Amino acid sequence: MRVQSVRFGRHAVPLARPVSDAKVATGRQRPLSRIDVLTCEITTADGIAGLGFSYTTRAGTPAQFAHVKEVGELLLGEDPADIGRLYDRLLWAGASVGRSGVATQALAAIDVALWDLKAKRAGLPLAKLLGAYRDSVRVYNTSGGYLQAPIEEVTEKATQSLAGGIGGIKIKVGQPAMAEDLRRLTAVREHIGDGVPLMVDANQQWDRPSALRFGRAVEEFGLVWIEEPLDAYDAEGHAQLAAALDTPIATGEMLSSIPDLVRLIDLRAVDYLQPDVPRVGGITPYLKVAALADHARLQVAPHFVMEIHVHLAAACPRDSWVEHIEWLSPLFEERLEIADGRIAVPDRPGLGLSLAGRARDWRLDQVEFHLNGR
C-alpha cells in the first residue's frame, strides 16, 4: 500500500476566553487567546486516511507549515507502515535546521497521521496497536485553574470538573507574590476537600531558592506534584528540588528533543515526566522517551493534547495522569468520554478522531501533494 496524497492545513482555533499563566503574570508573555494547529491528512490508494496534528501557542505554526511544504512530498509513493524509516527520511531531509524545535514539531503532525493510519488499517484503537495496559486513564483538569480567573471562578470550575467525572484539579501558581499563590491554593484545597488529588503549576517562574521555599510551605497540602517550578532547562535544579522535597516534581512539557528529556531521567530530576507528542516531534520519539522513563521507574504524565495522549497513557505500564484541557475539542467531531475520574480510550480505530466541518472556518492556509501530480 502506498501513500497517494498528503494534505497539510494551518488552523487558528480560538479560545472561548484568553487565559494567563505565570509567564503572563511576570510579563514574559501575553495572554493566550488561540491555539494554532498544523493538521496532516495522509491518504492511501484504498481510501483509508490518517489524521495527525501538531500545535503551537503564540508563534511557530507558520514556520512548521513552511517546513512540511518543503519535505511533505517525500511521503508520496511510500509504504505508510514504515513509520521509522519515513521519520528518519523526513528528519534527515531537514537536518540542517536541527533535530528539535520547529522542524521536528512539524514532523509530529506527519508522524501522528502515520500512526493513526497504521492503527486504522489494523482496525484497532491506537492504544491497542501499541499494546494497552488499561482501557481508561486518570484525568485531571487544568483549564479551570488559570491566573486571570478570580478564585471564586477557579473553585466553581473545580466543582464543575469534578461533577463532570474528572478526577483531579490543577491550578496555576508562580505569581510575583507567593502569598497570593498560597491564598488561592488554600482556598481550592478547602473547597474540594483533602481527598481530591490536587496539583500546582508554576510555569517556570521561580529561581531555585523561591521554588524550595514554596515547596517547603506546601508539603502539608499533599499535592500530587509541583509542576515546572524552575526554568525548563534547569535539570540540575529540578534534581536538587526533587531530592529536597517530599512533594513530587513534574516537568518536561517545554522540551522538544529526546536528549533534553532523557537528561531529566538520567539526573532523576522529576518524579513525573511530562512529554508532549507534538512538542517532542511525534509519537515515535515520545515512545522512546516514555520507555526510558518507565524503565527508570518514573511516572509519565503527558502534557496537553488529551486526544492523542489518552492512547499513549493507556499503553504505558504505570497508570499516571492525562491533562484535561478542552481547547482542541472544537476541531474534532468526536468527544472523549469522562467518568469516575478517568477518560475512556476511544474504541474507534486509530486515534478515533475526524476533523469537524467547522475546522474549515479556522483554516488559514492549505497545501496538498498527490502521487503523479494528480
Ligand SMILES: [Mg+2]
Ligand atoms: Mg504545565
